[in-house]
Amino acid sequence: MTAENGRPRDARIDVAVLDAAAALLPEVGYADLTVAAIADRAGTSRPAVYRRWPSKAHLVHEAVFRDADTSIVASTGRLDEDLRNIVARTAALLTSPLARVAVPGLIGEAASDPSLNQRLLDRFAGRGWSGLDAYLSEATARGHLKPGFDAGVLLELVIGSALAAILVRGPDGLTAAWVDNTAAILLDGVRMPTGG
Known part of the structure; x- marks a missing residue:
């Protein structure tokens, strides 16, 4: 630089x-x-x-998430376990000690700062989660997912659910039970129905 x-x-x-x-x-x-x-x-x-950094918010964003790993976990071959892992990693990322303090302020500032908003979108839905499309394509090919499901929508649901839970329950509300319930609800929405 x-x-x-x-x-x-x-x-x-x-x-x-x-x-x-x-x-x-x-x-x-x-x-x-x-x-x-x-x-x-x-x-x-x-x-x-x-x-x-152009603002405090941009600096805080980088300080809080500089070491965050948003890569997709290796597939277990079981859609229920894989989806639960994605939900659990998202919850862990958003409830780390620094994120607990920063995320509410960052969300508030992102509403009026388009460049910060884009950085947050890139962080959570961009390059780091790029493996999700390929993973979902493989799951669809194996007959586990409804055809034509949009990876971006699934990711929005995972992140949106976690953010909503943080606002309603607080960061401590994203428990293992919350992760299990959220993953089960999302799974019902994307899984290929079995039987007749």
């Missing part, structure tokens, strides 16, 4: 800022987190932070 004046950007500052944001977020909460406090904790300046 090169700065506008031609000097290479110091990657150590990026790491220090992300680490500072991740450390401060649980201490002060999303609403009270400031770029000035992050810069101070990271040992840098506010302009250095804003050269890297």
Whole structure:
């Protein structure tokens, strides 16, 4: 990465800022987190932070989800187990200690910030979940799924269910029982009916 004046950007500052944001977020909460406090904790300046991220929300998004693995788990060959694994991984991602503090604020800011909204969409429905289409195609070919089912819609239902549950139940509401029930309901909607 090169700065506008031609000097290479110091990657150590990026790491220090992300680490500072991740450390401060649980201490002060999303609403009270400031770029000035992050810069101070990271040992840098506010302009250095804003050269890297256009807003606090963009910075927090990256700090919270920088290590998140949204790749599709290897297929077990059983649609019920695979769907449960997808629901469980989504719940775990959205209820990590940092996500618990950040997600409500990020959702609120994404409503009025198209670039943040796109980054969140890319994170949860884009490149990381790209294996879902292939997985669902294979499941359809094996006769486990209704033909023509849209992977994007399934992913929206998984993520939407988790976000709605967080809002209604709080992050602690996404229990193993919630994961099982949600996966079972989704499975009934996508599974090829058996028998006559």
